[in-house]
Amino acid sequence: xSEEIKKDAVPKVKSIKKxxxxxxxxxxxxxxxxxxxxxxxxxxxxxxxxxxxVMDVIPVYPENHGAMIGASKMGVGLCETAENMGYSRDLxxxxxxDIACSTVxxxxxxxxxxxxxxxxxxxxxxxxxxxxxVQARYYNVxxxxxxxxxxxxxxxxxxxxxxxxxxxxxxxFLEKMCGKKFDQDKAREVLDYSYEGQxxxxxxxxxxxxxxxxxxxxDAFFHLALxxxxxxxxxxxxxxxELIDEMRQRxxxxxxxxxxxxxxxxWDNLPVWYKTKWLSDKFASHGACLVADTYTSAWCKQLDxxxxxxxxxxxxxxxxxxxxxxxxxxxxxxxxxxxxKYDVDxxxxxxxxxxxxxxxxxxxxxxxxxxxxxxxxxxxxADMVDERSFSESQxxxxxxxxxxxxxxxxG
Amino acid sequence: xxxxxxxxxxxxxxxxxxxxxxxxxxxxxxxxxxxxxxxxIIYAAGAIPVRLFGIKSGIEKADxxxxxxxxxxxxxxxxxxLLGNLxxxxxxxxxxxxxxxxxxxxxxxxxxxxxxxxxxMLPVKLDTQSAREYMEDAHAKFRRELGAWMxxxxxxxxxxxxxxxxNRLRSLMKRLYEIRSANxxxxxxxxxxxxxxxxxxxxxxxxxxxxxxxxxELEQKTPPVQGNARRLVISGGICDHPxxxxxxxxxxxxxxxxxxxxxSRFFEGLISEEGDxxxxxxxxxxxxxxxxAKHASLTLRGDNLVGIAKEHKAxxxxxxxxxxxxxxxxxxxxxxxxxxxxxxxxxxxEVEQELPSAGQLATRFDAFIEML
Numbered sequence: 030x031s032e033e034i035k036k037d038a039v040p041k042v043k044s045i046k047k048x049x050x051x052x053x054x055x056x057x058x059x060x061x062x063x064x065x066x067x068x069x070x071x072x073x074x075x076x077x078x079x080x081x082x083v084m085d086v087i088p089v090y091p092e093n094h095g096a097m098i099g100a101s102k103m104g105v106g107l108c109e110t111a112e113n114m115g116y117s118r119d120l121x122x123x124x125x126x127d128i129a130c131s132t133v134x135x136x137x138x139x140x141x142x143x144x145x146x147x148x149x150x151x152x153x154x155x156x157x158x159x160x161x162x163v164q165a166r167y168y169n170v171x172x173x174x175x176x177x178x179x180x181x182x183x184x185x186x187x188x189x190x191x192x193x194x195x196x197x198x199x200x201x202f203l204e205k206m207c208g209k210k211f212d213q214d215k216a217r218e219v220l221d222y223s224y225e226g227q228x229x230x231x232x233x234x235x236x237x238x239x240x241x242x243x244x245x246x247x248d249a250f251f252h253l254a255l256x257x258x259x260x261x262x263x264x265x266x267x268x269x270x271e272l273i274d275e276m277r278q279r280x281x282x283x284x285x286x287x288x289x290x291x292x293x294x295x296w297d298n299l300p301v302w303y304k305t306k307w308l309s310d311k312f313a314s315h316g317a318c319l320v321a322d323t324y325t326s327a328w329c330k331q332l333d334x335x336x337x338x339x340x341x342x343x344x345x346x347x348x349x350x351x352x353x354x355x356x357x358x359x360x361x362x363x364x365x366x367x368x369x370k371y372d373v374d375x376x377x378x379x380x381x382x383x384x385x386x387x388x389x390x391x392x393x394x395x396x397x398x399x400x401x402x403x404x405x406x407x408x409x410x411a412d413m414v415d416e417r418s419f420s421e422s423q424x425x426x427x428x429x430x431x432x433x434x435x436x437x438x439x440g
Numbered sequence: 441x442x443x444x445x446x447x448x449x450x451x452x453x454x455x456x457x458x459x460x461x462x463x464x465x466x467x468x469x470x471x472x473x474x475x476x477x478x479x480x481i482i483y484a485a486g487a488i489p490v491r492l493f494g495i496k497s498g499i500e501k502a503d504x505x506x507x508x509x510x511x512x513x514x515x516x517x518x519x520x521x522l523l524g525n526l527x528x529x530x531x532x533x534x535x536x537x538x539x540x541x542x543x544x545x546x547x548x549x550x551x552x553x554x555x556x557x558x559x560x561m562l563p564v565k566l567d568t569q570s571a572r573e574y575m576e577d578a579h580a581k582f583r584r585e586l587g588a589w590m591x592x593x594x595x596x597x598x599x600x601x602x603x604x605x606x607n608r609l610r611s612l613m614k615r616l617y618e619i620r621s622a623n624x625x626x627x628x629x630x631x632x633x634x635x636x637x638x639x640x641x642x643x644x645x646x647x648x649x650x651x652x653x654x655x656x657e658l659e660q661k662t663p664p665v666q667g668n669a670r671r672l673v674i675s676g677g678i679c680d681h682p683x684x685x686x687x688x689x690x691x692x693x694x695x696x697x698x699x700x701x702x703x704s705r706f707f708e709g710l711i712s713e714e715g716d717x718x719x720x721x722x723x724x725x726x727x728x729x730x731x732x733a734k735h736a737s738l739t740l741r742g743d744n745l746v747g748i749a750k751e752h753k754a755x756x757x758x759x760x761x762x763x764x765x766x767x768x769x770x771x772x773x774x775x776x777x778x779x780x781x782x783x784x785x786x787x788x789x790e791v792e793q794e795l796p797s798a799g800q801l802a803t804r805f806d807a808f809i810e811m812l
Contacts, residue, residue, distance in 0.1 A: 115773035117790070119509065119764050151564055155539045155733055158564060159770030166738050166774060174735060176571065178561040179536055181545055187581050188561055191574035198570065357546035382509050385766070389543035392505050393550055410507075 039288055042248065042279075044272045051264060052254055059087045060142045068145040068207060071164065073157045074257055075327075076150040077175060077199065077348050079340075082219045082261040083211060084203045086145075090258055091160075094141050095123030098130065099302025099414035101137040108415050121383040122414035124160040131167055144168055146206050148199075150175035152354040154386045173202045177349040181356040184349055196344045216340045223261040224335045229269035230256045231329035236276035237320045238371055241285025243276045246296040246322035247309040248286055256328045291316035292435050295367055297323045297394075298379035298387050299413040304421075311425065312377075315432040321371040323364060327352040330363075357390040361397045368402050375435045376406035377428075383412050405438070407431035443654045444631055446646075447638030451682075454641040455520065458490045459528040465643065468530040468590065471554075473517055473544075475701050476535040476562055476731070480711070480721055481583050483644055484602035485594045490529065491640035493680050495519045496793040505547050511764040512793035513678065514540045521552045531556030531589070533582075536564065538733045538767055556589050558582065565735040566726045576722040583718065599717035609648040610707040612655055613639070617697060617704065619658050621752050624669060624694035626658050629685025632695075636702050637680065670812045673749050675699040675775070676760040677731075677768055681795055684760065687802050691809045697752040699745050705729050732767035741771055742778035749784045755812040757786040758805075762793070785812060 062069045070081055074092040081088045098104050104126055110133060111125035112118050118125075130136040147170060149161035158174065165172035175195055178188035200211045233252065237244045244252075252272060259265045287309075294312065296319045301308060312319060334346035352363065367373070378395060381388050395406045407427060412418035450457040462469055468487035472479075479489040494516025502518040520526050532554045534545035549557050560582050563571040587594040616635065619626050627635075635654070639647040670693035678701050688695060698704055709728035712720040729744055730736045749757055757779055761768045772788065779786045787808040795801065 115776060117769040117772070120766060120769050124770075155542075155564070156766055156770075158735055159732065159767055162735065162738055163770065163774070172738070174565045176564045178563070178574075179542055179559070181542075181549070181559045181561075185561065185581065187574065187577035190577070191563065191570060194570035194573075198568065356549075357543065358550060380507055382507075385510070385539040386543065388507060389510055389540060390546055392507075393547055397550075 039286070040284065042275065044268070044275055045251070047268065047271070048252060048255065051259070051268060055258060056138055059089050062087050062142055069142050070146050070148050071141070071144040071161075072148040073150050073153060073161070075153040075348065075351050075353070076148050077196070077344050079216070079219045079223050079261045079344070080200060080203055080211070081148070083216045084207045084209070086203070086207065088258065089141055089144065091127040091141065091164075092123050093254060093258055094130070094136070094138075095126050095414055096300075096302050097137045098126045100305070102303045102416065103135070103137060104303060104414035105416050107133075107136070108417075118415075119382070121154075121156045121160070122412055123383065124156055124163075126414055128160065128163055128167075131164065144170055146171045146173065148173050148175065150177060150348060152177040152348055152351050154353065154384065156385075171202075171206065173199060175199060175348065177354055179354055180350060188349070189345060192345045192349050193341060196341045213340075217337075219261040220335070220337060220340055220343060222263055222266055224332065224337060226256055226260050226262075226265035226269065227329045227332045227335075229266060229273060231326075231332060232273050233269055233276060234321065234326055234329065236273065236280055237286075239280035240293075240372075241283065241287070241290035242293065242318050242320040243279035243284060243286060245286035245309065246319035246325065247300075247305050249322060249325040250300045250305060253325045253328065260328070285318065287313040287316070287318045289316050290318045292374045292432070292439065293318055293320045293372060295319070295321050295323075295364070295371065295373045295376045296379070297364065297376060297391065298381045299324055299384060301379060301409075301411045301419065302413055303416050304411075304419060307421075311428055312432075315428075315436075317432060317435070319377065320373065321367050323352065323360075323367065326367070353386045357393055358397075360390065361394050361401075364394060364398055365401055368398065368404050373404060374439055375431065376404060377431075378406055378408045380408050380410045381413055382410075382418050383414065405431070405434055441654075441657070443650050443657065444634065446642070446650055447634040448631075450638035450641050451634040454491070454493055454637065455525055457638075458488070458641045461642070462488065467643070469528060470531040470533055470556075471526060471529040472533050472535070473513075474535050474537040474541060474731075475706050476537065476725060476734075477533055477560070478535075478579055478582060478721060478725065479644070480599065480602040480606050481579065481586060481594060482533075483605065484598040485586050485590050485592060486598075487530070487590065488643055489640075492517045492520065492526070493637070493678070494793060495523075495525075496680075505551065506544075509764050510540050511762050513762055514544050516793050518544060518547065521548060526552070526554075529554055531558065533558045533560055535560040536562050537731070538765070540764070540766075558585060562725070564733070566730065567736050572722065572726050575726050576719055579718050579722045579725070596717055599721070600713065603711045603713060603717055603720065605645055605648060607710050607713065609639070609644055609651070610710060612648060612651040613707040615655050616651060616658070617707075619655065621696045623661075624671070624696055625667070626661060629689055629695045630682040633679070633682050633685055633702075636706065640702070640706075669694045670755045670809050671696045671753055672809075673697050673699065673745070673752060673754040673757045674703075674760055675745055675757055677762050677765055678702040679760050680793065681791070683795060683798060684801070687798060687805055688758075688809075690802065691805050693755075693805075693809045693812075696754060697748050699729070699748055701731060704748070705731065732771045739774070739778070742775045745775055746778050746782045746784065749779065750782070754784065756808065757784060758808070759786060759788045761788065761790050763790050
C-alpha cells in the first residue's frame with residue numbers, strides 16, 4: 030500500500046457499540062422465540078416485512094446470515110458443504126452457505142432459529158425462489174411466495190392487480206399461520222415506523238455528501254443490518270436518529286470516514302463481505318473514500334412509493350419497484366443520480382458471481398454512465414461470500430491502475 | 441428418409457433456415473428463447489415464432505455485455521444478435537424466465553435494433569387462483585400489444601385455429617415419442633432431436649404435416665424383436681447436441697423419453713378448444729410441466745421425472761445441465777434424491793453449448809451405462 034494509514038487519525042463511531050447490542054438482542058429474541066410463544070418467519074431481504082411485525086412474528090433473514098457468514102470468513106467451508114450435497118459451485122453463495130448451515134451445527138451464530146414458515150419475494154432474484162423451495166422441503170414448513178413481476182420498462186396495470194391480490198393473500202396466510210386477526214391500527218403504526226426508518230436511513234446515507242464524508246459505504250454496509258432486519262420497528266427509528274446526530278457532528282468537525290479524503294468513489298453491487306476491511310484500507314491508502322453505494326441505498330428508495338394512508342398500495346409499489354426489479358436503463362438513471370448527488374470521481378463495480386440480476390448488465394451500465402457523465406469505472410470480479418472467487422493480487426493491481434487514472438483526471 | 445431431411449436442414453442452421461424458408465411466405469418472424477412464449481398467439485397473428493439457440497463457440501462480442509458466468513446459451517444468442525445474424529427478425533419476445541434471460545432482454549433492448557421488443561411478464565408461481573388470473577391477463581395483454589404492432593386484430597377465430605394446430609402438432613410429436621419409446625430403433629436420437637428443434641423454427645403447419653407423414657410411415661414398420669438395450673431418460677433444460685445422442689447410442693443404450701425444454705416440456709399439455717381461447721391458453725401455460733424457473737409445488741418436477749422414468753421403463757436418467765443455469769442446478773439434488781429413492785440410477789453431465797471432446801463424453805456415458 031502506498032501510504033501508511035493511521036488508525037488513530039479517525040475517532041471511533043460511538044453508535045457501533047449500540048448497534049451490536051441491538052443485533053445481539055434481536056438474535057437472542059429470534060432464538061428464544063419458541064419459549065416466548067412467538068413465531069419465526071424466514072424472509073428474503075426484499076420481502077414485505079411489515080405485515081410480519083403487525084402479526085408479532087419475528088422475521089429472520091437468511092441473507093443477513095449469509096453476510097455474517099461471509100464477514101466471519103466461514104463462507105468457503107459452508108459453500109463446500111453445500112457442494113458436497115450436490116449444489117453447483119456456480120450457485121449463489123448466500124444460498125449455498127445457508128442451505129449448508131441448516132444441516133450442520135455451526136456458522137457464526139450457531140445457525141438460525143428454525144422457521145415456522147417462509148416468505149419469499151422474487152423481487153430481488155429468481156434464486157431466492159429456488160433457495161426457499163429447498164428450505165421449505167428441508168424444514169417441511171409452509172412457503173408463501175410474493176411474486177412481483179419484473180418491471181423492464183413498466184409496472185403494468187395487470188401486474189399491479191396481481192401483486193395487490195397477493196398482499197391480501199399474504200395477510201390471509203399470516204392470519205392462518207398465527208391464528209389471529211390482522212390489526213389495522215397496528216399496521217398503520219408499523220408502516221409509520223417503516224417509513225420513518227427508511228427516511229432516516231436515507232438521511233444517514235446523505236451525510237456522506239459532506240466533504241470529507243463522515244460515513245463510507247463500508248460503514249453503511251455495517252449500519253444497514255437494522256433497516257433490513259428491523260424495518261417497521263421503533264428500534265430502527267431511535268438508532269438512526271442517534272446515528273444521524275453523530276454523523277452530522279463529525280461532518281461539522283470535518284472528521285472523514287478515512288483520514289485524508291482526496292477522491293470520492295461510488296460502490297456498485299453487494300459488498301465483498303470477507304474483504305471489506307482490505308478493500309476499505311486499499312482505497313484509503315490512495316486517499317479514496319467510497320462515499321456511496323447502490324446497495325445500501327436500495328433500502329430507502331422505496332420511500333418514494335409509500336402512501337401512509339394506504340397499507341396495501343404501499344406494499345404493492347414499494348416491493349415491486351425495488352432496484353433489482355427494474356430495467357438496466359432505469360438502474361443507469363439511479364447511478365447517474367448518485368454520481369451527481371455525491372460528487373463522485375469514479376465508480377467501483379463489483380461483478381458478483383453470486384448475483385446475476387445485479388451483475389448482468391453492469392458492462393452496459395458502465396458504458397452508459399461513462400458516456401453520460403464522463404466518470405470512469407473499474408470492474409472487480411469477485412463473490413460476496415465465496416472467497417475462492419477473489420484474486421487478491423489481480424484486484425490489487427486493478428485498483429492501483431484505476432486510482433492512477435482518477436489521479437491523472439482529477440490532478 | 442426424405443421427410444426427415446427438412447427437419448435436419450432446419451435444425452442444422454435454424455437461423456439461416458428461418459430466414460430463407462420464409463422468403464416466399466413473407467410472414468413476420470418473431471424470435472424467442474423460452475417455451476413459455478405463447479406461440480399460439482404469435483401464430484394466430486400470422487407470424488412465425490422462431491426459437492433461438494445461439495452460436496455455440498467463438499463468442500467474442502457478447503463478452504462486452506455479459507459476464508462469463510452467464511450461461512453459454514444466452515451468451516450465444518447475444519453473440520448471434522450482435523453479429524447481425526438475427527437482423528431478419530421482425531420482433532423479439534422475452535417471457536420472464538430466469539435472471540439471466542431477464543437481463544438479456546434489457547441488454548438486447550439497449551443494443552439490438554429489433555423492430556419490436558416485448559417482455560411477457562408471466563407469473564412465476566402457478567398454483568394460486570390470482571396467479572392463474574394474472575396468467576390470463578398477461579396473455580390478453582400480449583395479444584393486444586402484438587395485434588397493435590402488427591396492425592391487425594387477433595380474433596378469437598384465429599386463436600382457435602392456432603390452438604387447434606398446436607394441439608395437432610403437440611399430439612403428433614408426442615405420438616412420435618411414444619413410437620420411439622415402444623420401439624427405440626424406429627428413429628435415432630439424432631433424428632428425433634432434429635424433428636423437435638426443426639419444428640421450433642419451421643412454419644408450424646408445415647412441421648405438423650410432415651410429422652403426420654413421419655408418424656404414418658413409422659407406424660407401418662413392424663417393431664423388431666425387443667432388444668435388451670438400456671433405456672434412458674434425459675432431463676435438463678435444452679439439449680442442443682445431436683452428438684450426445686450418437687454417443688449414447690454407441691454404447692448400445694437408447695434414449696426413450698426426456699424431460700427437456702426442447703422435448704416433452706414443449707409438447708406435453710394440450711389446450712382446451714372450448715370457450716374463451718385466451719383462458720384456455722393461459723390454463724395450458726399454468727398447467728404444463730413446469731420449468732424450474734417456475735413454481736407449482738415443492739416436488740412436482742421430481743414427481744414428474746420419476747413418473748416418466750417408471751412409465752417408460754427407464755434403466756437410468758442422465759441429467760444434462762447447462763453450466764450457470766441456476767434454476768436447474770438448484771433442483772438437481774432433490775430430483776436426484778427422488779430418483780435414488782425410487783431405485784433409478786442417474787448421472788449428471790454439466791455442459792456448455794460447446795461440448796467437451798467426444799472421447800471424454802463417451803468415457804462417462806460408458807461408465808454409467810455399464811453400471812445399469
